[in-house]
Amino acid sequence: MNEKAAVGEKAAVDYVKDGMVVGLGTGSTVYYTIVKIGEMIKEGMKVQGVATSVQTEKLAEEQGIPLLTLDKVESIDVAIDGADEIDHHFYAIKGGGGALLREKIIARASNKFVVVADSKKVVQKLGSFPLPVEVVPFGVRKTESYIQRFGCQTVLRMKGDTPYITDNGNYIIDCTFDVIANPKQLEKDLNNITGVVENGLFIDMVKDVITINGDKQAILLDKLE
Numbered sequence: 001m002n003e004k005a006a007v008g009e010k011a012a013v014d015y016v017k018d019g020m021v022v023g024l025g026t027g028s029t030v031y032y033t034i035v036k037i038g039e040m041i042k043e044g045m046k047v048q049g050v051a052t053s054v055q056t057e058k059l060a061e062e063q064g065i066p067l068l069t070l071d072k073v074e075s076i077d078v079a080i081d082g083a084d085e086i087d088h089h090f091y092a093i094k095g096g097g098g099a100l101l102r103e104k105i106i107a108r109a110s111n112k113f114v115v116v117a118d119s120k121k122v123v124q125k126l127g128s129f130p131l132p133v134e135v136v137p138f139g140v141r142k143t144e145s146y147i148q149r150f151g152c153q154t155v156l157r158m159k160g161d162t163p164y165i166t167d168n169g170n171y172i173i174d175c176t177f178d179v180i181a182n183p184k185q186l187e188k189d190l191n192n193i194t195g196v197v198e199n200g201l202f203i204d205m206v207k208d209v210i211t212i213n214g215d216k217q218a219i220l221l222d223k224l225e
C-alpha cells in the first residue's frame with residue numbers, strides 16, 4: 001500500500017465512528033480517507049460529512065457520503081485533512097491545492113483536527129514548500145508587494161494564462177521563504193495585511209498527525225511541546 005493510502009485509511013478507521021459529523025479535507029492523501037469512509041457507510045455506519053472544497057464535495061457524493069453545509073451543523077466531531085508540510089510542533093503549511101480558506105474554517109470548527117501526511121511532508125522547519133496566501137483580486141499587485149515585505153519571493157498562482165481562482169472567487173499568491181523562522185507570528189502578520197483573506201499556516205490547530213515511520217508503518221507522530 002502506498003504511504004498516502006496507508007495514512008489516509010488509518011485516519012478513517014481510527015477516528016471516524018458511528019453517528020459522527022466529519023470534516024472532509026482536500027487533496028490526494030485525504031482522498032483515501034474519504035473513499036474509506038464511503039466503504040464504512042456502505043457497511044452500515046452512519047456518518048455525515050462537511051466538505052472543504054468543491055472537489056471534495058464531488059468526491060464525497062461519488063462515495064455516497066451525505067453532506068451538510070457548515071452552517072447546518074452544531075459541531076464537527078473530527079476533521080481530517082492533508083498538509084503540504086508539517087513540523088514537530090504540529091505547525092502546518094496547507095493550500096497547495098488552493099483549498100486553505102475553507103479548510104481552516106472547518107478545522108477551527110472541529111472538536112479535533114487530524115492531519116494525514118506521508119513521510120515527505122514531515123519537516124524540521126517549515127518553508128521549503130511555498131506558503132499559499134489567499135487574496136482578493138482587487139489590487140492584487142499592491143497586496144503582493146506588502147506580502148514581500150516579510151522577506152519572501154512571490155508568484156501569483158496561474159491556471160493556464162489566467163490567475164487561478166479559489167472556490168471563494170479569490171486569487172492565491174505563493175510565497176517562498178528559505179525557512180519560516182517564526183510561523184506563529186507570520187500567520188498573524190500576513191492576515192493583518194488588507195487584501196489578504198487567509199494564509200496557509202495552520203498554527204495550534206492540529207491535534208494528531210498520522211504519518212509513516214522508518215518501518216513503513218502508519219503511526220501517530222510525537223509532538224514536540
Ligand SMILES: O=C[C@H](O)[C@H](O)[C@H](O)COP(=O)(O)O
Pocket residue numbers: 025026027028029030081082083084093094095096097098099100103
Ligand atoms: O489546498 C489543499 C490542501 O491544503 C491539501 O490538504 C494539501 O495541499 C495536501 O494535499 P496532498 O495530500 O494532495 O499532498
